[in-house]
Amino acid sequence: MKVHLDCFPCFLRQSIISLRLGTKDEALQKRILKNILPEIQNADLSRPPAYATTFIHRKIRQLLGRDPFKEIKSEYNKVALGLYPSLKSIVEKSPDPLWTGARLAIAGNVIDFGIFTSIDIEGAINRALNNPLAVNDYSTFKDVVSKVSRILYLVDNAGEIVFDRLLIEALVSAGKKVIVAVKGSPVINDATAEDALEIGLSEVCEIIDNGSDAVGTILKWTSSPFQEAFRESQLVISKGQGNFETLTGCEKKIFFLFQSKCDVVSKELGLSIGSMLLKKS
Amino acid sequence: MKVHLDCFPCFLRQSIISLRLGTKDEALQKRILKNILPEIQNADLSRPPAYATTFIHRKIRQLLGRDPFKEIKSEYNKVALGLYPSLKSIVEKSPDPLWTGARLAIAGNVIDFGIFTSIDIEGAINRALNNPLAVNDYSTFKDVVSKVSRILYLVDNAGEIVFDRLLIEALVSAGKKVIVAVKGSPVINDATAEDALEIGLSEVCEIIDNGSDAVGTILKWTSSPFQEAFRESQLVISKGQGNFETLTGCEKKIFFLFQSKCDVVSKELGLSIGSMLLKKS
Numbered sequence: 001m002k003v004h005l006d007c008f009p010c011f012l013r014q015s016i017i018s019l020r021l022g023t024k025d026e027a028l029q030k031r032i033l034k035n036i037l038p039e040i041q042n043a044d045l046s047r048p049p050a051y052a053t054t055f056i057h058r059k060i061r062q063l064l065g066r067d068p069f070k071e072i073k074s075e076y077n078k079v080a081l082g083l084y085p086s087l088k089s090i091v092e093k094s095p096d097p098l099w100t101g102a103r104l105a106i107a108g109n110v111i112d113f114g115i116f117t118s119i120d121i122e123g124a125i126n127r128a129l130n131n132p133l134a135v136n137d138y139s140t141f142k143d144v145v146s147k148v149s150r151i152l153y154l155v156d157n158a159g160e161i162v163f164d165r166l167l168i169e170a171l172v173s174a175g176k177k178v179i180v181a182v183k184g185s186p187v188i189n190d191a192t193a194e195d196a197l198e199i200g201l202s203e204v205c206e207i208i209d210n211g212s213d214a215v216g217t218i219l220k221w222t223s224s225p226f227q228e229a230f231r232e233s234q235l236v237i238s239k240g241q242g243n244f245e246t247l248t249g250c251e252k253k254i255f256f257l258f259q260s261k262c263d264v265v266s267k268e269l270g271l272s273i274g275s276m277l278l279k280k281s
Numbered sequence: 282m283k284v285h286l287d288c289f290p291c292f293l294r295q296s297i298i299s300l301r302l303g304t305k306d307e308a309l310q311k312r313i314l315k316n317i318l319p320e321i322q323n324a325d326l327s328r329p330p331a332y333a334t335t336f337i338h339r340k341i342r343q344l345l346g347r348d349p350f351k352e353i354k355s356e357y358n359k360v361a362l363g364l365y366p367s368l369k370s371i372v373e374k375s376p377d378p379l380w381t382g383a384r385l386a387i388a389g390n391v392i393d394f395g396i397f398t399s400i401d402i403e404g405a406i407n408r409a410l411n412n413p414l415a416v417n418d419y420s421t422f423k424d425v426v427s428k429v430s431r432i433l434y435l436v437d438n439a440g441e442i443v444f445d446r447l448l449i450e451a452l453v454s455a456g457k458k459v460i461v462a463v464k465g466s467p468v469i470n471d472a473t474a475e476d477a478l479e480i481g482l483s484e485v486c487e488i489i490d491n492g493s494d495a496v497g498t499i500l501k502w503t504s505s506p507f508q509e510a511f512r513e514s515q516l517v518i519s520k521g522q523g524n525f526e527t528l529t530g531c532e533k534k535i536f537f538l539f540q541s542k543c544d545v546v547s548k549e550l551g552l553s554i555g556s557m558l559l560k561k562s
Contacts, residue, residue, distance in 0.1 A: 010290070
């Protein structure tokens with residue numbers, strides 16, 4: 001997919017979210033936002049929007065002199081960790097832990113941990129768990145999982161990775177070797193090695209980083225070890241819209257678990273915004 | 282008021298509306314949108330957003346080689362003209378034609394003629410007529426009107442000017458000399474002399490143009506004859522948010538009739554978005 005006309009204002013909306021997290025100095029916010037504009041002007045419109053947003057958020061971190069999402073990611077992890085015991089019991093009671101784990105992983109992509117308190121988040125999880133998937137390739141997913149031994153799992157956001165942990169545990173229990181790939185360095189609220197450690201994911205499976213600060217997974221910008229892991233995996237589980245944007249069309253067996261969070265991607269998929277997907281490549 | 286952080290994405294959203302009206306060539310739309318970015322970068326943040334949008338829409342017209350709103354303005358005038366007889370009868374039956382005329386003029390600012398068919402527009406008018414004004418300085422307005430003889434009326438959009446005509450007719454019936462000021466040349470869907478002619482406003486009162494293609498009324502960019510008319514008027518009736526943005530704080534007796542159409546202006550006023558106002562300066 002390519003940069004759409006409607007991506008342009010969205011680039012700025014996303015930048016504003018970062019800037020408001022990064023500083024309370026309104027003059028600095030405006031100065032940095034102005035400095036984002038040349039990045040948008042130089043955007044390669046023949047590539048997915050994730051390319052442009054990678055440059056934009058790199059610039060924001062550089063001009064702020066810090067990662068604006070550092071504190072909030074840690075908060076999201078804590079909120080999600082508080083839910084882990086009850087989520088774990090949902091999976092344990094399930095007749096099909098792989099299905100329940102996959103649904104929870106998608107629910108994790110649906111929930112905005114920033115807007116929920118622990119009181120109303122359970123309702124949000126139930127809605128995310130019970131609403132139908134707009135694209136549901138679960139039977140193929142289950143079949144492929146049963147046949148492979150080595151799975152690369154590309155996580156998306158902090159907080160959400162607690163939900164991923166449940167699917168990963170279901171895969172590990174089924175005897176699969178799972179390698180989780182996090183971002184090489186901070187970009188928006190994407191999970192890094194620090195987040196994986198924070199939620200105890202390293203106790204469950206191997207963690208590698210992709211050596212990149214790109215939004216989604218831009219393969220050519222990832223490290224050689226990550227590329228090798230990608231090549232050697234028999235199956236890739238890909239979380240989030242950014243990974244879908246950047247990996248769709250790639251010659252690899254990938255299952256994309258995500259919610260379509262913007263009009264542009266939703267239209268491209270022929271779905272309404274907010275649709276949940278478990279979609280094979 | 283000054284350019285707010287949230288104005289930046291809105292500049293692009295407004296540009297996209299213009300570009301989609303102006304051309305179906307998506308590559309050209311993107312090329313022009315990229316060319317808007319330096320205009321935003323050069324925006325003087327100490328001034329109202331109308332300054333920046335003036336430069337932006339000038340650039341869009343220049344790069345498109347045409348006024349993208351030309352046809353749609355004419356359509357809006359026709360839709361509104363179709364309503365004129367029934368609106369006129371509402372005013373004629375009213376115990377206070379000035380109040381009903383003022384409410385209709387505000388309703389005209391609320392209604393988006395682009396989204397309504399003649400079937401549902403009457404419901405929209407009724408809602409706009411019956412919902413309370415968030416700021417209601419009508420009693421002062423009525424009092425001031427009774428004391429002045431010479432009124433300058435700054436219109437806003439095509440279509441809406443049919444609604445303005447009803448208030449203007451009420452003022453003229455009350456013996457007032459009303460001069461209507463339209464834009465000097467096209468800018469977004471603002472009414473120009475052509476629109477005033479199209480809806481027969483020249484049969485009701487004197488029409489002048491402000492010699493400017495600015496969003497709102499940026500006094501220093503208007504023509505000398507307009508500035509003279511502005512100076513000499515005893516009362517200014519100002520329609521629309523753009524005129525409010527650019528004229529608020531001005532040393533003149535002005536009544537602003539408009540709907541707050543964006544978060545930034547609404548917050549500045551301490552009102553919720555979509556509020557209707559009849560507000561004295």
